[in-house]
Amino acid sequence: MAVQAPAVVVRAAPRASRGLWRDALRRLLRNGPAMLGLLFIAIFVAAAILAPLISPYDPTVGVIGEAKHGPSLQHLMGTDSVGRDEYSRVLFGARISLTVGSVAVLTGLVFGCLVGALAGGAGGIVDTILMRVVDVLLAVPGILLAIGIVAWLGQGQLQIVLAVGISYAPIFARLLRGSLLALRESDYVMAARSMGASPARVLLRHMLPNALTPLIVQATLAAATAIIDVAGLGFLGLGPGDPRVAEWGEMLTGSAGFLQNAPYLIFFPGAAIVISAIGFNLLGDGLREALDPRLKR
Amino acid sequence: MRLLPEPAGRIEGGRVEFEGQDLIELDESEMRELRGKEIAMIFQDPMTSLNPVLTIEEQMVETIKAHKKITGSDARARAIELLSMVGIPQPEQRLRNFPHQFSGGMRQRVMIAMALALEPKLLIADEPTTALDVTIQAQVLELLSRLAADHGTAVILITHDLGVVAGMTRRTNVMYAGFVVESATTAELFAQPSHPYTVGLLHSMPRLDAQPGEPLIPIEGTPPDLRFAPVGCPFAPRCAWRVESCWRGMPPLEPLQPTTEVHMTGSGATHRCACWNRPTAEEASAGRPLRAGFTAAPEPIGAGR
């Protein structure tokens, strides 16, 4: 029996999706807090790049007799205990904090992804051994692992990068392995495999793009803690150990002595660390919301 | 029941009358007194409707104690009585179990026991068997109708299963997109479906009395997006009987025979229908318009929704 089909009215969907990444970018650009975070980061990146041009003084040369002068028109943020201009040192400090912090996160990301991909991809005994190593590293609490590694490798920027990077690598390794394992069981990867896609194609085309988004979010948030950890090492006297470079954490070493007569020496580098960490945290939260719209904070 | 949190759920208007009292006008604490005691509810999915970290005993006793001054041991005795009433073996032991130790059908029985704990006057059952096995469905429904009859509890059964409607109910409201589109005693509704949606529903399910080879007729299109209030009849986009006025205004719910006095409830409830262009009896049994030269009115241009 033929059925007279009524004309079906098709209404346009609220808005056509233009692909995962463009959608995510659009959501990110409309996320106010994330844009504020990006602005904070941009300010410090600009400060780091322009430091030699906009610094009023040489950050490494102190003037005897001008130590611990409070903020003034000559010295916007005052001078430190050996008479160096604090403002110039905060500007130059952005270079160390941002580069060492972000390179450390990238190092951790590379190590972590290698281990995670190997473990999640190979499975079996390789997975077991690698994950035990990851467990061992995760068992050492927080910044203590980085402290131990610097104690072992000695002081220097490269050592700090390695120390902070290695202390983050297990987190990324576990994250990537977890999403790879979950994806391997997912229906659409099964479907792709059943259609005869090669293992490499399944990994590169179907699994990695989906495993990537949590890594991007985690790496951005890790940049915030990396800046804090690098400053922490510097504060403990495990910083670059080079008197020619200014580092925010190192500038705070011995702050107990500033409490009475020069609290601004705590305030300005402290604020620099906090604002840049807030920047990365806001951006990371925004990325998470943009990349996974089902998640809200 | 006013359970939806604001601002997701909002009462736009109208009245919800229970024993002469408008529920919308009650304040939260008065409403809370009614919940569970006068009006109880059973939900769709028994797997998620019981709290996983509390024992059945804790969940039943707290329900009873919330509305009655009663000692713990009396409440417990009542809980055991209720569990055996809904057919759960060894109720004393089962009381100490957690929900995950019960099967889906058993959990729904627990839900029914809990809902009937205070002998409410009204029980709202929201698709109580959708999540259950077909064989369990029948048992649960039978239990529900027997207990409701014993306690004198009125049941509002929300379902999309016409078999359940035919077997369990006396009066039916057919709803589409939040509107009652047809209302009648169940017998009359099945004998004389008068709204295109009701007709469509009846034709989209297999029947024992169907001719061999007779096709099922699905309802075309998809349910409307309830976030956008429709102009006109919400069923118009999917309706084979639609006429031009369907796009312009929502038809009122009117008695089939305009002269009769309207009875809202009871076995003599008036058969009412909300449609500008009701299918005839022949069309209803065929499942499509039979009038010569009739075509469904197209959506007017510029009737932006």
Place this chain on the structure above:
Amino acid sequence: MLRFIVRRVLGAIPILFGLSVILFMFLRLLPGDPAIAILGQHATPQLIAQIHETLGLDKPLYVQYLNYLGQLLQGNFGASIIDSRAVADTFAIRFPITVELTIGALIFAVGLGIPLGRLAARHPNGWIDGLVTVVSLFGISIPIFVLGYTLAFIFAVELHLLPYPGPIDPRLSVDPVTHFPIIDAVLSGNPGAVVDAFAHLILPAIALGSIPLAIVTRITRASVIDVSNEDYVRTARAKGLTRKRVDDRHIMRNAWLPVTTVIGLQVGSLLGGAVLTETVFGWPGVGSWVVTSIQNHDYIVVQSLILIFATIFLTVNLIVDIGYAFLNPRIRYS
């Protein structure tokens, strides 16, 4: 349940074993003669010979490791190069101070974080929620030492409300019996000393607890919002329970589960953070000992302390896991 506990305990052993291997290599892989690396400027021929003897450096590597492991299992963590005292002895004196600080920080973080998270979850995206979000953003973005010095400046230097530095005023000359500052103050029978010990704890506990506070708040908020949308919460409300009862019994009992796990993980950040906090506030605990040992190249102490911290962290998480299983009947009865 017992099998669950046994399995968890057995799972922690290979981790500690692996860590002991890494830490063993840590000393051996220092460039040059480990004895000289350990001794640094203190090196004399006798001392070098002595280190060679204690570390057994002339024996094969696996024999050295087995010796090291055997010593560890007997509770012998070696001795400091600086003062020749056994690590275990100094640890016994310093550890109570760190424990007191960590517990203080944990009480601050959990005691404030859970109510804040519940408050924020009550009206998601309302103004209280916004405020809580901003505060927790600051909490995770501010380094312990920046917050610590800022608090010390405001409350000790400017307002003279709270004491700084140290765990207790040395002029009170409280006898160290248990080495827990507050317990010793109680034992001294001097009420003034008890008040003083508590007052000294407040600022470092806040500085150390700020990151866990932020994280506990966020998790509580998310967890309460999640659970509030569950069907069984609707059931509870449909039964006519009071709002307080629904909140306390039906929502919180479930919302606790993820929060417990996170609290356990925060103990790690507290132990790591103690290193910075004790340095800022001049507390002679294990954390500041790590720092001075690194500055003195006292590697045996550093090595032992890392191992001990990891053991504590693993043990706490083990306890949390078991506690989680007790809270969650789905695990308890399977």
